Amino acid sequence: MSTGSSDVTTPGSVAAAVAVQEELRPLVDLVGPGPSAPATVAGLDVAYAKSGDLLAAAVTVLDARTLAVVDSAVCVGRPAFGYVPGLFAFRELPALLAALDRLTTRPALLVCDGHGLAHPRRFGLACHLGVVTGLPAIGVGKTPLVGEWVPPAAERGAWSPLRDGNDVVGRVLRTQAGVKPVFVSVGHRMSLDNATAQVLALTPRYRLPETTRTADRLCRDALTQAS
């Protein structure tokens, strides 16, 4: 039967990938506001081999109160798509979904390494993962993809809006005093206020959320063992 247009994770061309994003974008829940006190929060990240033909995706689930890792899973595979800014999600999505399937728990929130609405078509990785899984999701990027912004004040918790055209697509958030800010955006079933609050709760000490840090270590270790 048909194979291309019905698969929302592995399109066969750039045009098909863009079409998938346009097709799924209306399914994003922009209302939220999402859980104010999630019991568990998942971090997702991917590491690539230097050769570029192998990757490891990891998901770590943390107790939101203690930030201890209570569950985790990895998936080693191949990039499912070339790297194209704006279509980045298609590279990592299959491996990340496979890792999510291997969890024994169902996290209350996904914290993705990349953007959500702060995307040219308002459908970055965090939106895609949220829509496909049905889970609340947010994006936390280390560098901007779209939008204009001014640096927030130097203290932890300070933020400034990330604007693209007439839209506020996210926030530039200072998670540690005097440290380069991160870019927070809504993925699915979350308000921007709540997304900001959750990121601050996950960054008691470092610039990046503990979820991202634990997932990063796990996928790097998995990649080392695989290669």
Add this chain to the structure above:
DNA sequence: GCGACAG
């Protein structure tokens, strides 16, 4: 036409 461009 020229840069910019999540990871």
Add this chain to the structure above:
DNA sequence: ATCTTGTCGC
């Protein structure tokens, strides 16, 4: 993302 030396600082 990954490749990379040294350097500053707790």
